[in-house]
Amino acid sequence: MPLARTLLIAAGLAVSCIAPAAAEDLLDGIKAKGTFTVATEARFPPFEFVENGQIVGYSADMMAEVMKALPGVKLERLDLPWQGVLPGLAAKRFDYVVTSVTVTKERFDAYHLSLPVADATMAILKRKDDTSITKPEDIAGKTVGSQTGSAQLQALEAFAAELNGKGTPISGTKTYVDFSEAYADLGAGRLDAVVNSLPNLLEAARQRPDVFEVVLPTFGPKTYFSWAGRKDEDSAALNALIDAELRKLGESGKLAELQKKWFGATMELPTDKLPEPAK
DSSP: OHHHHHHHHHHHHHHHHHOOOOOOHEEEEEETTTTEEEEEEEEETTTEEEETTEEEEEHHHHHHGGGGGGGEEEEEEEEOOOGGGGHHTTTTTEEEEEEEEEEOOOOHHHEEESSOOOOOOOOEEEEOOTOOOOSGGGGSSSEEEEETTOHHHHHHHHHEEEEHHTTTSSEEEEEESSSHHHHHHHTTTTTTTEEHHHHHHHHHHHTTTEEEEEEEEEEEOOEEEEEEEESSGGGOOOOHHHHHHHHHHHHTTTHHHHHHHSSOOOOOOOOOOOOOOOO
């Protein structure tokens, strides 16, 4: 065999021996390091909130079930302001978002949103002694609050535009870093109403039944809460695992059990796939 050919074969064998293994995806990396890091806004009871120094609530109980599919992996939950949660996910500062992400078309297009974890249809909270608000349209002429950068604020602004088109505009909107501040202003009379998702408002009224009351019916289109992952190939296996575990919780009845625990009632949720929102 000519020397040149021998050298080429040897070089090829050397390269093949040192060629790296197939790159790990996100799920492989999580299993290898033994830590799954997720972001949460722990100021959204009863979904996620802090009690005795621990993040607890509906989503915490759900994650305890989901983590059974990742034996040997520790869950690390980062408590962040809502305004930094989705941007942080996009910037790869953590692996996944386990907090109440209201499904919108913009988010649906930008992220992998999980199967629905709860109903997120919008409603209004008022002071119990305020007899001037008996239905959603009665916020005309009122000052209404919601959370900065949230889908709830977008829903409020859309509803306000609808009322304005009918010649019955609201007086104005106030925005807050988190809903606890809005509830405090409502209770103190510095605000007339708060727009949030129905389950959260029911919880606020349950906590302070002498102060708050939920205005029904709800308004706007049927909306859901989901969790969120990055919409890329690296995250695909992790997203699929989370969706599969959520589906199991729904089919086994465990999800209904947790809903009764935290909301006092069950919710009808799609279990096959997340419906694509219109807007």
